[in-house]
Amino acid sequence: MRLSTKGRYAVTAMLDLALNGTDGPVTLADISENQGISLSYLEQLFAALRSKGLVRGVRGPGGGYYLGRESDEISIADIICAVDEWVEFTRCKGRQNCQDGQRCLTHSLWDDLSQQIFIFLSDITLHDLVERGEQREAERKEKRAAAAQILGLKGRAA
Amino acid sequence: MRLSTKGRYAVTAMLDLALNGTDGPVTLADISENQGISLSYLEQLFAALRSKGLVRGVRGPGGGYYLGRESDEISIADIICAVDEWVEFTRCKGRQNCQDGQRCLTHSLWDDLSQQIFIFLSDITLHDLVERGEQREAERKEKRAAAAQILGLKGRAA
DNA sequence: GCAATTACCCAGTAATTTGCTCGGATAAAA
DNA sequence: TTTTATCCGAGCAAATTACTGGGTAATTGC
Numbered sequence: 001m002r003l004s005t006k007g008r009y010a011v012t013a014m015l016d017l018a019l020n021g022t023d024g025p026v027t028l029a030d031i032s033e034n035q036g037i038s039l040s041y042l043e044q045l046f047a048a049l050r051s052k053g054l055v056r057g058v059r060g061p062g063g064g065y066y067l068g069r070e071s072d073e074i075s076i077a078d079i080i081c082a083v084d085e086w087v088e089f090t091r092c093k094g095r096q097n098c099q100d101g102q103r104c105l106t107h108s109l110w111d112d113l114s115q116q117i118f119i120f121l122s123d124i125t126l127h128d129l130v131e132r133g134e135q136r137e138a139e140r141k142e143k144r145a146a147a148a149q150i151l152g153l154k155g156r157a158a
Numbered sequence: 159m160r161l162s163t164k165g166r167y168a169v170t171a172m173l174d175l176a177l178n179g180t181d182g183p184v185t186l187a188d189i190s191e192n193q194g195i196s197l198s199y200l201e202q203l204f205a206a207l208r209s210k211g212l213v214r215g216v217r218g219p220g221g222g223y224y225l226g227r228e229s230d231e232i233s234i235a236d237i238i239c240a241v242d243e244w245v246e247f248t249r250c251k252g253r254q255n256c257q258d259g260q261r262c263l264t265h266s267l268w269d270d271l272s273q274q275i276f277i278f279l280s281d282i283t284l285h286d287l288v289e290r291g292e293q294r295e296a297e298r299k300e301k302r303a304a305a306a307q308i309l310g311l312k313g314r315a316a
Numbered sequence: 317g318c319a320a321t322t323a324c325c326c327a328g329t330a331a332t333t334t335g336c337t338c339g340g341a342t343a344a345a346a
Numbered sequence: 347t348t349t350t351a352t353c354c355g356a357g358c359a360a361a362t363t364a365c366t367g368g369g370t371a372a373t374t375g376c
Contacts, residue, residue, distance in 0.1 A: 003161035003275070006334070008268060015264040027351070035264065041335050043353075050353095060344030061350040076271065106173040106193065109291045110166060113234065113282065117161070120278055124271065133267045164363065185322070196365050201324070208324090218373025219321040 001117040007080040009037055010045050014079050017055065018071045018126045025064030045083050052082040072127035077118055079126075159275040165238040167195055168203050172237050175213065176229045176284045183222030203241050210240040230285035235276055237284075 016031050028042045046065065049055045053068045067074065174189050186204065190197045204223060207213045211226045225232065 001161060002163075003159060004334085005160075008272075009335090011271070012264045012268050015267055019263065025351095029351085038336050040337070044335085047353075057352055058344090059342075059350085059352045061346065063344075063351050065352085105177065105291060105295075106170045108294075109173055109287050110170050112290065112294075113169070113287060114166075116282075117275070117278070120275070124274075129267050129271060132270065133263060136266075136270075137263075162363085167364095183322095187322085198366070199364050202364085205324075215323050216373085217321085217323045217371075220374070221322045221372085223323085 001077075001080075001114045001121070002084045003080065004084065006045070007084055009035070009041070010049065010079050010083040011076060013037070013042065013045060014049070014054070014067070014074070014126055015129060017065060017067055018130050021064075021066055024062070025058050025066050027064040030064075048083045048085075049079070052078070054078060054082055067126075070127070071130065072125045074126045075122045076124045076126075076129075077121035080121065159235075159238075159272045159279070160242050161238065161275075162242060164203070165242050167193070167199070168207065168237050168241040169234060171195070171200060171203065172207070172212070172225070172232070172284055173287060175223060175225055176288050179224055182220070183216050183224050185222040188222075206241045206243075207237070210236070212236060212240055225284070228285070229288065230283045232284045233280045234282045234284075234287075235279040238279065 012035050013031050016034055017026050020026050020030070028039055028046065031037070032039045032042055046055055046057070050057060050068075054074060056066045056068045058064060058066065170193050171189050174192055175184050178184050178188070186197055186200045189195070190200055204213055204215070208215060208226075212232060214224045214226045216222060216224065
């Protein structure tokens with residue numbers, strides 16, 4: 001598993017899509033402005049995402065991108081693997097000195113850990129994140145309302 | 159959170175230390191050979207690990223490195239953060255267009271996820287990995303023994 | 317004392333990755 | 347047919363990764 005800024009860009013872009021793509025496609029120009037990523041770089045990322053079926057492009061005016069599947073069918077691992085090219089685990093390829101247990105042990109331990117991280121991120125979907133975000137948002141709103149009421153600012157909070 | 163090959167190198171090197179450092183310090187030359195990392199690069203990594211107290215160096219012949227703490231007191235997150243310089247979350251620093259909910263929402267969602275990965279890796283210690291490795295090793299040995307017995311190769315397995 | 321061995325330190329640099337600019341081509345809506 | 351958008355690819359600056367090679371400082375065994 002690998003987690004770079006590239007992966008972060010891809011995830012935030014996909015989140016943008018999940019949030020704003022409910023009524024019509026979202027243009028890369030919009031995402032570019034929202035997330036502060038250059039249009040060309042987004043194009044690169046979305047080429048990878050598209051090839052993996054994670055997004056669907058619609059050309060022409062009024063066009064843009066849709067999610068390729070339902071947001072609860074797209075895991076964070078899917079997204080990161082799509083753009084990070086997933087250069088396979090370090091299974092001691094080529095290094096023949098890894099036959100005898102001791103030496104290769106650390107590698108297999110790392111592989112196990114890597115696998116765990118992968119599974120962890122495979123269990124989190126775009127939908128989960130959005131939902132969690134809404135929940136937080138609601139909590140915050142509630143807190144603000146409660147605070148406003150305690151302070152007697154408005155009688156009943158907006 | 160960030161997870162690069164640099165972090166992988168650091169983790170496998172620390173695993174090497176945890177496995178082989180029980181009777182005396184381990185030299186970087188050994189780790190270099192075991193893990194296939196250049197000596198100088200290891201020095202760089204260990205300078206960072208040392209500055210965070212994760213390893214302790216001993217100079218002179220017969221010297222090398224010890225773990226700085228007990229292996230169950232060193233988390234994977236500790237190691238990765240030590241070498242990856244932990245360039246802070248993208249909390250929309252500088253970008254003032256992130257005031258209004260919608261735009262900054264994706265960023266805070268990413269931050270949440272990043273935080274979750276961090277916590278996940280903070281809960282896994284070197285000791286955990288080593289132990290799990292031994293367990294796997296034992297399972298494999300058991301399986302081999304059982305297989306040998308079933309096949310009647312040795313009567314009782316070694 | 318002296319030589320060997322190790323950590324420690326730092327400057328330079330090749331290779332790779334990241335993220336961007338630019339210049340286009342194709343598809344669809346207006 | 348013009349405009350809007352995805353698509354496509356070459357090229358490039360900056361950052362990061364990983365290494366080479368120069369040393370110095372501490373410790374050991376002789």
